[in-house]
Amino acid sequence: MIDYKKIKKSLKRALKSIEQMELLEELMKAQQTGQLPPHLSPRMLASEFSIATQQFIQQLQLPVSSEPSPPASAPSNGEPPPMGYEEWLKKLQMRQGGQPIAPAPSAPSALSSGAGVDEAIRQSEARLRTIIDATPLGICITNADYIFEYVNKAYADIYGYHPSEMLGKPFTMIVEQDKVDFWRDLHDKYLAGYKEIRGEWNTVHKSGKKLTILADAARIVGADGKPKKVTFVMDVTELSKLREESRLNEMQMMQTEKMSSLGQMVAGLAHEMNTPLGFVKNNIEMLEAKNKETKELIALYEKLRSQIMYGSPNDVALLLSQIDTVSQKVKNRVWQESDSLFRSSVEGINRIQDLILNLKNFSRLDEADFKPTDINENIESTLKIAGHLFKGGIQVIKEFSPLPPVQAFPAQMNQVFLNLITNAVHAVDERTGRITIKTMHQGNSVVIKVIDNGKGIPPENLKKIFDPFFTTKPVGQGTGLGLSIAYKIIEKHGGKIEVQSQVGRGTEFTITLPVSGSAQLSTTKQGVSSPFADSPFAE
C-alpha cells in the first residue's frame, strides 16, 4: 500500500535538489544587487518537498480539504512550476489505474453509521498509526488552538522531545519565543486557507539550538469536525550549514578569480602607462634643459644688441664668440630632434589618455545598470584594455556588423569579452596567432563570435570548460572560474554561449544575446524577495 520507495525517492530528490542548488547563479545575483540571499532558492526545495509530502498524504488517504494548495510561484530558472496538488493527485491516481477519487467526505458524516464501518475505521486507524509512527518524516497535527493533537516519533525526535512531552502543548514551544505571535497568526491564516507553509523555516530544538526545517502542510477536518493542520517536517539544518559553507567557499574563489584577473590587468595597464610616462618625462626634461640654453642664447643676443649700439668692438667680438659657443651647445641632437620629441611626447600623453578613457569605458562604473548597450563599442573598449596582450605577432580581425542596442550590464559583458579574448590569446601562437571577432544581427538576436586559430580544446575537456574550477593551466595561473562566470553572465542576460573546437585548428565561441533583453534580468532586482528565512512567500 504505502510506497516507501516512492517516499524515499522523493526525499532523496529533495536532498539532491538542495545539493544541486546553483550556487554560482545566486552569487551572481548577489553581486548585482549587493545583497546575499539568505537561503538559496528555498522555493525549489520546497516544491520538491511538497511533492513528497503530498504523495505521502495521498498514500495515507488522509481526508484532505478539497482546497488545493496554491502552487508555489514559478521558479525563476525556467523550470516548469510544481504541479498543483489536485492535478498531481489526479495524475497519480490515473497512473495507479484507478479512477480519480473525490476528496474524502468530511469525517463525522461519513463515519457515523454502522458497526462494520466502526470496525473498518478502527482498522484503518491502527494501520495509519503504524505507518505514521514508522515514517522518517516528522508529522504533527495541530488544532485551531495551536495545540499538538498528535506528533509522531520522528517529529518529536527532530526537536529532541518525547512525543508525550509535546502532546497537548501549544506548538509554539518549538518556535523562537519572540516570534510566537507571528506563528499563531500564520497558523490561523493557514487554517483559514490563505497562507502557505511550504518552505524553509527556523525553529528551536529542546536544547535551544536553532533548527532549519523544511515544512509542508495540509488542512484536514478532524473527527470533532474542526479544521486541523497536518504538518510534515524534515530537518535540513546540516544541509543549510553545508550550503552556507560552500557558498562562502565559492565567494572566496570568485573573489580570487576577480583579483587574479584584476592583478593581470593592473600589471598590463601599469606597464602600458609607465612606458609612455617614461619617455614623455625624459623628453620634457631634455627639452627643458634645451629651453634654458635657448633662453641663455636670447639673453646673449639682447646684450649683443646693446653692445653693437654702445659697446666696444672687443665686447661685441667677445659676445659673438659666447653666442657661438652656446649655440653650438644648443644645436646638439636633442635640439635637432626637438620637433619629433615634442610630437612623441604628445603622442605618449594621448596614449595614456586613451588608456584611461578605455579603462573607464571598460569598468563602466558610472553606468552599473542594466541598459541598452552597444556591443560593438564594448568589444572595442575591451580590445583596447587587452591591447597589451597582442604585442607579439598576434593579429586581431574585427568583423563588426551594425547592431541594435542590447539590454545588458555593460561591465559584465566586458568581463565576458575580456575572458574570451584573453583565452584566445593564450591559445594561439605568438607569431602566427589570429583572433577574429565577429558580430552579427540575426533576427531578434545579436551574435558574437570569438574565433582563434590556436591549439584547440580536446573533446574530453570541451564539455568541462564551463565547469567552475576546471582549468588546464598550472596551479596558481588560473582559477578555472573565468568561463564559468562568463557562462553565468550570458545565461543571466537570457542568452547562450557555445563552443566548437578542433585540436590543432582552433576554437570558436559563439554568444547569442536576445535584443530585447530577458525577463529574468528585469526581475533580478525583485528576485531576492525577502531577507528573512522564515518568510519564503513574502514577495
Next chain:
Amino acid sequence: MSSQAQLLFVDDEPLILKSLSLLFSESYTVFTAGSGTEGLDILKRHTIDVIISDQRMPHMSGVDFLRLAKEISPNSIRILMTGYADLQAVVDSVNVGEIFRYVNKPWNTEKLKETIRFACTVVEQRRAMAKLHTTAIPALKTPSAEGVSEFELLFVDSNPRHLEQFKDFFEPKYRTHISTHASEALSIIPKHNIAVVVADSALGEIDGADFLIAIKEKYPNIVTVLMTSSQDAKQAIRMINEGQVYRYLVKPFPRESLRLTIESAIIHFKLLRQNPSANLKAMEKSFFRNPESSARSIEELLIQLRNNISIKSIY
C-alpha cells in the same frame, strides 16, 4: 676618455629607445635594440659595458634576455628597467639575471645617469683586473668530498626548528652557525669566517631584508641570501637595489635548490675576495665614499643606512 663606454638599451617601445639614446648619446656610445634577439646580436658584435633592458617584451622577456646576455658578456653590468614586473619577474631577475639594479619607469634621470656612470666605472675596473690576472674568475673548485670547507655559514630565522634542519643539512661539510635574533647574528660574524648569511624575511622585531642590507653594508664581501614566505615585489626590489642580495628564495623551496644556492654563493664569495671589482657593493662604497660604519648595534646600523639611502644619488 680615449673611448666612450658603450651602452645597450633593449625595449620594444621605439619612443623609449629614442628618448634614452638622446639622453645618453652625448657621453656614451649608445646601441638600441627593439627585442631581446636583436640585443643578443649586438652583444655578440660589440663590447657593451652596461645593458639596460625592459622586462615585458613579446617573444623574449627581459629576464630571459639578461640571462642569455650574462653568458655572452659576463663582464657587462645588467639593469632591468620596466614599467611593471610581477614578483616572479623580480625574483627571477635576481636569481637568474643576476642584475645590478631594478629601475622603475618612469625613471629619475639624475639617478639613472649616476647609476650608469657608476656601472661603467665598475666594468672598466673589471676589464683592467682581467688584463692583470688572465683569469678573472677563480677556478671553481668545490672542496674535496671528505674535507670540511674553510667557509662558514650563518642562518638567521625566527623558527628554531627550521634552523636545526639547516644545520643538519649543511654540517659537517660547512660549519653552520644559527641564530634566531638579528643582533645575536651580527655578533657572530666578526668571530668567524662567514661566507654566506641566509636570513628569513620575518625576524621578529627586525625585518630580515633590513638585516641583510645592513650586513652587506658592513661586510660587503659576505654573500647574502634572503628567504621569504611573503610574496612582496617591493621588498625584492629593495633587496636588489640596496642589499645587492645574491639570491632570493621563496619558501618553501626544495632542499636541493638551497644546497645549490649555497654552493654557488660560496663560489661567488671566493670571487668577491679575489676580485674586488666583482664586488659591486664594495665598489659602490668606495665610489661614493660612504663613510665606514661605526655602528655597534643592528639598530644603529639600520638608522645609518636609512639616512644613507635618502641621500643616495644612484638607484
